[in-house]
Amino acid sequence: MIKLLTTLISLSVILGSLTVIAQDYETMPPPRKLTPEQAKVAEQNYQKYCSLCHGKERQGHVNDHAPSLKSASLFQSGVPHAILRPMSYGRTGTPMGGYLDEVGGPMTLAETWNLTYWLFEQAGVDRIKLSTNPVHGDIQKGAQSYQKECATCHGKNGEGITAPALGNPSALAHNTDEFIRYAIRHGRQNTPMKAYQGVLTDQEIDNITAFLRSKASGWQDTKPILKSLPTPENYVINPKGADPSFSLKDNQYVMAEDLNEALEKKQRMVLFDTRVTSVWQTAHIKGSVPLPYYADLDIMVEDIPTDVQIVAYCSCPRAAADHVINKLKNRGYTRTAVLWEGIFGWMHLGYPVTRGDINNLTD
Ligand code: HEC
Ligand code: HEC
Numbered sequence: 001m002i003k004l005l006t007t008l009i010s011l012s013v014i015l016g017s018l019t020v021i022a023q024d025y026e027t028m029p030p031p032r033k034l035t036p037e038q039a040k041v042a043e044q045n046y047q048k049y050c051s052l053c054h055g056k057e058r059q060g061h062v063n064d065h066a067p068s069l070k071s072a073s074l075f076q077s078g079v080p081h082a083i084l085r086p087m088s089y090g091r092t093g094t095p096m097g098g099y100l101d102e103v104g105g106p107m108t109l110a111e112t113w114n115l116t117y118w119l120f121e122q123a124g125v126d127r128i129k130l131s132t133n134p135v136h137g138d139i140q141k142g143a144q145s146y147q148k149e150c151a152t153c154h155g156k157n158g159e160g161i162t163a164p165a166l167g168n169p170s171a172l173a174h175n176t177d178e179f180i181r182y183a184i185r186h187g188r189q190n191t192p193m194k195a196y197q198g199v200l201t202d203q204e205i206d207n208i209t210a211f212l213r214s215k216a217s218g219w220q221d222t223k224p225i226l227k228s229l230p231t232p233e234n235y236v237i238n239p240k241g242a243d244p245s246f247s248l249k250d251n252q253y254v255m256a257e258d259l260n261e262a263l264e265k266k267q268r269m270v271l272f273d274t275r276v277t278s279v280w281q282t283a284h285i286k287g288s289v290p291l292p293y294y295a296d297l298d299i300m301v302e303d304i305p306t307d308v309q310i311v312a313y314c315s316c317p318r319a320a321a322d323h324v325i326n327k328l329k330n331r332g333y334t335r336t337a338v339l340w341e342g343i344f345g346w347m348h349l350g351y352p353v354t355r356g357d358i359n360n361l362t363d
Contacts, residue, residue: 025128031080032117042118045111048294049099049276052320058122060191063319064095065162071188075123077130077179084116085174090278092170093344094160095315097276104226104278106294130178135209142211145204153192158215163193172216181209224281230289232303237287241268244309246337252325253318253340254311260351263287269309274320275343283353285313285346293320297327304328310336317342 034042047056053066060068068074074082088105090098099105100112107115120127147156154160158167165171166180184205187195196205244262246254262269263286271288273280280290291300291312304310310333314320321338328336339346347353 025130027126027128030117030120030127034114034117034121038114039118039121041111042114045107045115046118049106050115052293052323053095053316058119064316065160065164066096067164068188068191069119070123071191072123072125073183073186073188075120075125076128076186077182078120078127079179080113080116080120081174082179083119084112086171087115088112089170090276091165091168092282094165094168095275097279097315099276099278103224104281105276106292130176130182132176132178134213135177135181135206137203137206137208137210139207139211139214141204142207142209145200145208146211149196149200150208158212166212167215169216172213177209177213180212181205184208226281229277235270235289235303236268236305236308237263237271238266238268241266243268246309248337249340252322252336252338254337256339256341256346256349256351259311259339260346267309269311270305272310272312272321272324273343274312274314274324275316279315281355283343283347283355285343286352286354288313291324293323295324297331301328301331304333306333308335311339312336313339313343313346315343317345 046058050069051062053063054060054069055062055066058068058070060066060070069083086096088098088100089103090096097105099107101108146154150166152161153163154166159165160168183193184200185195185197187193200208242265244258244265244267246258246262248254271285272291273284273288274291274293276292276294277290280288284290293314310325310328312321312325318338318340321342325336325338341349343353
């Protein structure tokens with residue numbers, strides 16, 4: 001009897017929450033249908049540019065804790081801009097760079113839109129209409145709950161540890177309060193982000209949402225003035241310098257301190273920035289050449305000298321650079337290394353970077 005009663009109660013709780021979802025939200029049709037040809041190109045672009053971190057199956061968490069690009073809740077609540085924006089402009093300060101040509105990325109506007117539509121199509125869920133009204137809550141209480149419940153994964157200051165940087169200005173500028181609340185309530189299916197509905201009270205969830213929103217500092221699309229890319233005759237830094245002799249960790253990794261010392265001593269090397277080119281435009285180690293992880297090595301390789309120390313880096317801190325260096329090793333390059341700390345580690349240690357933007361040229 002007791003068992004039956006609890007089953008009935010839990011059934012009605014489940015039914016209750018289902019009706020709440022259905023009643024609360026109006027659904028919307030998918031944003032747009034692609035032609036088979038457009039879908040094919042979009043899929044190719046996805047595999048070429050995104051699968052390194054987000055995974056071949058869009059499952060996420062392959063590198064850099066890149067989020068799932070198939071979870072139902074993301075695509076239910078996602079207006080196309082929730083996907084298009086990060087894809088186009090990236091999330092400043094995270095390994096997610098911008099892929100739109102306007103900021104120095106490899107994709108055209110039409111390609112970024114089509115990849116957005118393709119991701120919605122693949123997710124195959126009904127979109128729901130979320131209100132754009134602010135969510136009100138007690139910011140201070142929200143901050144306390146955040147530290148208790150969320151900081152282990154998302155970071156004390158929302159900087160992201162094993163989970164997205166919730167304090168990221170570019171994310172906060174585009175994700176509405178309801179989008180954030182929906183993610184907290186429903187979690188992200190098949191990822192470490194669980195559903196907090198029923199775990200925290202509605203009021204607590206509203207408080208946390210209001211707290212996160214209070215961190216938004218605004219963000220503007222900036223169209224950088226793109227710097228022209230180095231040509232092969234400029235690949236080698238300090239062509240007349242001595243060769244560095246790095247001692248490599250695991251036969252692959254050079255420490256930031258050693259690389260900085262070699263650069264200060266004006267030693268001869270080629271430095272490859274293996275991130276999407278748009279972030280090279282924003283900031284890179286001086287003298288580095290973009291060789292993004294998706295570049296066609298068949299074309300690039302004839303310009304890459306074999307007798308010089310090659311060092312590759314990314315922000316990942318190492319996934320993209322490892323990917324490129326391993327491909328070069330397979331082609332017989334022997335003097336290769338990957339920067340252990342990645343470029344964010346390099347910057348945290350206070351070593352210099354230069355901007356691509358010609359308004360801020362320091363080199
Ligand atoms: C070098 C690794 C890397 C690559 C390559 C990459 N991403 Fe990301 N992406 C990330 C990370 C890390 C985040 C989370 C950033 C943060 O902390 O907010 C992210 C976030 C996103 C988001 C936001 C998702 C959400 O839940 O808010 C979208 C959309 C996205 N990426 C799409 C793409 C697409 C499309 C491509 C290919 C064109 C791509 N990414 C390539 C690492 C990557
Ligand atoms: C066990 C680790 C963990 C904890 C604890 C956690 N999260 Fe998450 N969270 C994640 C991961 C991982 C993701 C990315 C999931 C994915 O792949 O889409 C995420 C995603 C999110 C997103 C979606 C971000 C976006 O741009 O799409 C929000 C919002 C969020 N979490 C809020 C919270 C809040 C608020 C709490 C505390 C109540 C919390 N999370 C607790 C791991 C965690």
